[in-house]
Amino acid sequence: MEDQLPFLLAIAIITLAAVTAGLFMAWLKQPPMVGYILAGVALGPAGVGFMPQVDAVPLAAEFGVLFLLFVIGMEVSLKAFIDDLRPAVLTVAGQIIVAFGALALFGVILEWRPEQIVLMTFVVTMSSTAVALKLLDDLGELRTDLGRIVVAVMIAQDIAIVPMLVIANSFVPGASLELSTLLKVVGAFAGLALFIRIFGKGGKLPFPWQENILGRVELVTLVALLICCTAAVLTGVAGMSPAYGAFLAGLLIGKTTLRTEAIRAMEPIQGVLMVLFFVAIGLLLDVEFIIENAGLVAVFVVGTLLLKSVANIVILHRVGLPWKTAYQAGLVMGQIGEFSFVLAAVGLANQVFDPVGYKLAISVIVLSLLFSPLWTFAVRRVHESTERRIATLGYGVFHPTARDGGDMEEKTDWAVPSLDLGPVKTRRGRSGPSPRR
16 A cells, blocks of 8 residues: 555646646636646646656546547537538548648658658647637537537547558558558548448437436446447457547447437546546646747747648638638637647657657647637637628628618627528527628
């Protein structure tokens, strides 16, 4: 017991610091994960040095990522995703192409190997689901057309992480992609496509022996864990990522009557493990490296945020979204996501990233997430400004009294009419016929 005390005490202190920082960030109406990362930074070598290294934390953190994909799979609405499948897939493909083109230029200058360029492309392509959903919720857009397309793109990115991990795990020094790796990627997509084709239509399926399971939290939890871990083991043995199996398991449970209770049972477990995940990321941050390479890190952080936002806006508009929706969605998805940490860790383990490249990747990811409060504020201000300008423009163009110098009190009730000239929903919730041009 005496040997275990320091470790248990360390875990207790980490948890206390992370929860306190997370609650503080939530009180500031910011993503709690930023607080978790800051807690790791404060306790790690960059801070007081209390926790220079704890081997169990990264292990629990990666377990948390597996359960995150499992919960995301349960929460996915296959019908809604199928409706937005084409623009979402095209958007993610465009993001990968743009990121690869930009990083290829940097790679030539910095003399990166092709594997480094590909893996760094994957790292910067991913956006943070947690931050994006928080932004949409703050803006009141989570259940609008804007929220729907952002969620669809986030799901497409979460699905894309599976072949990304397969490719990343195939990289070894001096080697390139093998046929077996390409077959695994094709198999992963084919399996997902087959699953969507089979289960994408129709309502909920009755879960076997549900009368003995539903309403009993401990049994629901155990059954969910059984299905998740079984699928993860099967895909892992098959040479694919265990996270892919966890995601498919989540999709399967999401189509059954067990879905609601399983999500409720699994979210606390996944939430605790994700706290450890973000704390572990904070422990990895090397402040000394950032100071010594401030220029390079700043170029990558600022360039990533700006390039991702602009590229997202253009791509979303090209796949059919109006400029306003594309503009707001592009900003919401401008940061780098939590799954990028996993890709960077795989790159280091397979020696695709040297220690310097790994520290650069981690620094850019962490700073991108730490700047998310400022990004949240900027997006909110842009959203409000855009709403006011469009409302004023709509009133001035379509309301005859405005052109004659009439009353402007109700100008904020006007919005640009939809292209189909259907009913227009006003900002106060009223609806009425589209103004005539």
